[in-house]
Amino acid sequence: MPAAGAISPLVASLWLLNIVLDTGGQLAFKAAAGDPTAGDGLARWKYMASRPWLWLGIGSYVAEFLVWIAFLSLIPLSEGVLLGSINIVAIMLAGRFLFGERLTRLRVAGIALVTLGVAIVGLGA
Amino acid sequence: MKRFYLFGFLLLMGFDTLAQISFKYAGTQALPVEASLAWLLRVFGQPWVYGAVVGYVGAFFTWMALLKHAPIGPAFAASHLEVVSVMLLSVWLFDEHLTAARVLGAIAILAGIACLGLAESREHAPEAAVI
Numbered sequence: 001m002p003a004a005g006a007i008s009p010l011v012a013s014l015w016l017l018n019i020v021l022d023t024g025g026q027l028a029f030k031a032a033a034g035d036p037t038a039g040d041g042l043a044r045w046k047y048m049a050s051r052p053w054l055w056l057g058i059g060s061y062v063a064e065f066l067v068w069i070a071f072l073s074l075i076p077l078s079e080g081v082l083l084g085s086i087n088i089v090a091i092m093l094a095g096r097f098l099f100g101e102r103l104t105r106l107r108v109a110g111i112a113l114v115t116l117g118v119a120i121v122g123l124g125a
Numbered sequence: 126m127k128r129f130y131l132f133g134f135l136l137l138m139g140f141d142t143l144a145q146i147s148f149k150y151a152g153t154q155a156l157p158v159e160a161s162l163a164w165l166l167r168v169f170g171q172p173w174v175y176g177a178v179v180g181y182v183g184a185f186f187t188w189m190a191l192l193k194h195a196p197i198g199p200a201f202a203a204s205h206l207e208v209v210s211v212m213l214l215s216v217w218l219f220d221e222h223l224t225a226a227r228v229l230g231a232i233a234i235l236a237g238i239a240c241l242g243l244a245e246s247r248e249h250a251p252e253a254a255v256i
Contacts, residue, residue, distance in 0.1 A: 026197055033192035048189075088202050095198035106244035107199050113237030114202040117230045121208055124226020 007075075014071040015083055021067060022087045023094050025060030028053045030099065082122030088115045126194065126249050130242070133191045134203055137184055141207035144180025146214060147173045199241045209234055 007015075032053035038044045048054045072080050092111050095101040151173035155164060168174050191200060209231045215221040 026201055029189065030192050030197040033189045034194075088205070091201045092198035095196055099197065101196040101198050102248075103198070104244055104247075106240050106247065110237045110240030110244060111199060111202040113233050113240060114205050115237075117233030117235075117237060118205055118208055120230030120233060121212065121227050122230075124224045124230060 011071070011074050014067055014074070017067050018064060018071060018084065019087055019090050021060045021064040022084075023090045025057045025064060026091050027094055027098060028057035028060060030095070032057060034099070078122050078124075080122070082119050085115050085118040085122065088118065127246060130191070130195065130245060133187060133195075134206060137187045137191065137204060138206045138210050140180045140183035140187055141204070142180075142210045142214065144177050144184060145207070145211045146218065147176030147180055149215075149219065151177055199244065203238050203241050205234055206238055 032038075032048045032051065035047070035051075035053075038047040068080075075083075088111060092103070092108075096103050151168060151171065152158075154171050154173060155167040158164060188204070212221075212223070212227060212231055216223055
């Protein structure tokens with residue numbers, strides 16, 4: 001595995017784009033799914049489909065898929081998994097600032113452990 | 126709510142795992158990779174690609190159901206349970222090897238998800254003493 005300094009500008013750009021798309025997409029999904037006025041069952045899906053959030057989430061997901069394939073064509077999968085683990089922290093912070101999700105000590109500890117675990121799996125693959 | 130999260134995240138893990146394993150099978154059965162109609166026909170001519178589709182669609186609907194109540198930060202972290210299940214299944218199905226680092230990583234993920242589960246049960250039990 002090359003040292004962090006060996007990451008090329010193209011790889012760095014794709015990495016950043018992946019973070020932005022993953023975070024934006026997940027926030028859009030949460031905005032769609034968490035809307036309390038949406039109701040239940042089929043009515044909920046009709047409501048979600050009539051507003052932009054769900055489609056923004058799906059669009060981000062498709063774009064992220066393409067960016068991820070391009071990213072993995074330049075670096076090994078294990079390194080991709082390692083770099084991708086930062087998304088978990090980015091989405092935690094975004095949830096805190098955009099949805100006011102409380103970051104209790106136990107939640108932060110849990111999210112930090114999962115992030116560390118995914119990074120270690122990437123390192124050890 | 127406890128049962129909703131437990132069932133939801135296990136279902137999500139099941140669909141995510143099905144998608145990943147199917148993807149691997151679909152890719153290897155359609156080798157060699159080439160930008161041709163023949164390759165596409167090979168991919169869509171064997172059943173595994175449909176396993177991947179079922180996995181993706183199922184995971185999407187499960188995720189949208191979970192996010193109705195679950196906070197996105199902790200939920201996104203907990204969705205990485207899939208990393209552990211795919212790792213273990215790959216040892217069995219694809220003869221991949223478990224290294225000490227990967228086992229350590231899997232344990233950290235499970236410990237983290239246990240923390241998140243505990244945090245959630247405290248969120249919904251306001252009578253419990255806040256430490």
